[in-house]
Amino acid sequence: MEAIVHDPAGAVIGLDFDGTLSPIVPDPAQAVIHPKAPGVLAELGARVGAVAIVTGRPPATALALGPGLADVPGLVVLGHYGFERWEDGRVSAPPPPPGVPNAEAELPLLLESLGVQGVRIEDKGRAVAVHTRRSPDPEGALAALREPLAKLADKHGLVIEPGRMVLELRPPGMDKGHALGLFLTEREARSVMFVGDDLGDLAAFDAVRASGLPGVTVCSGSTEVTALAERADLVVDGPDGVVRLLEELVSAITRS
Template identity: 45%
Template sequence: MQFSSLEGEHRYADLVRVADRTIVGLDFDGTLAPIVDDPTKAHIHPDAADALTELAPQVAAIAVITGRPARQALDLGGLEELGDAIQAAGKELHLYGQYGNERWTSSHRRIVSPRPPRGLATFERDLPRTLRLAGASDAYVEDKGLAVAVHTRRLPDPQDAFERLLPPLRDLAGRHGMVIEPGRNVIEVRSPGAHKGMVVEKLAAELGALGFLFAGDDLGDLEAFEAVVELEKQGLAALRVCSASEEQSALLPLSDVVVKGPAGVVDFLRRLRLDILQGSEPG
């Protein structure tokens, strides 16, 4: 792992000192699971579950905060089994799906979810024409139940298609009372209001946290990073970890720690556990 600055090292050390009252929050795609062409096959890193299970007894709680539907994250991440292991350690795994619209915990095994937004059905009705006019009819459209994601990764020039689609999808979403969430060769359309930053604030308040760590990789994690900054202003120990890639660099200037993808996240979690157990500062 690499600290972005001396301040980042100090924030890490502060977090280690209040680890037992710290929430460890993580994005899913690009952070716990690699980005793949088929989003239905984005399984969690093979060592991530063990790293989180080992870390859980040292912190207040583990939270996975994702734009994916909660059911998908549970299945692709093996999170129900991970929740069993964390629960056995006397701690809890929290899962927030669809940017906080869905919630599941290892102690209450039911996904709590609202109804689909009113504008979603009419947006989906108009979407094929918008894709056709943008020359992207073959884009993969993922129906998430509460949102729609348009993936350009499978197209001949994914980045060019992404840039062509961004303006018309933003306009179409606005006409139906929806908002867009750009990502790594994906544009998600969902209802306004919920975002990962709100989850960070809610969890910190509910659990009486003294520290909050959030690891993410993409623009969809920006609000979570900003919420962590606000928590620091309120006196909490706060750390922002970027799971870096060649595709996306928006979070780099905002990060305290930079690692290389999900494998780097796993290594970071193991390093954090050792430093907590040793009560040591980074050296």
């Protein structure tokens, strides 16, 4: 953290969205960013080299669920684990993979055949997610779906990304660690912090350490995921704790 405070112009601050900047909710479409997050990110963005949101959501969705994010100075949104990029009001991305819509078309019949109740399919454009949080038995539904969805993903050339009561089918070849590592190189970063809450953020933690830069990994803590907390340099209490940490970082940079 000291390297960020003493040389903020060389710092990259990376953050996940769901569970980090936004509380986890039963319906992902109803998620909303922490009310203080856009303001503190704007203050941070004016002081550091770059602020990057690295998320499994499409950039447009993250921005829609985070009013005010588009005004954060220098913000970059690396969506779909880095396959899509929003910067300066524009989205760039390669063509969408055909395996995703093909797998999504098979999902309703597969779920019906398994008799799993209360699950929700989320079309994410370049990925498709199956959420079990609304099921009468979320953990049991997740366990029952893991192998069948892995087979479906493999059939269509996709991979499974596990998360908090969700299994996501997405294209291989990119993850949060790869996306963050490329961004650090691009920006010639001299220090880095990454904040996340879920298993998909472990790759970004690894990228922080592999970069060789002064860095800090932060877990937005929850009772649902412990693996991240075990690997983090610092654990805070959910999105409220993330916002407080960012506020403290802004204050420390301002005083230095």
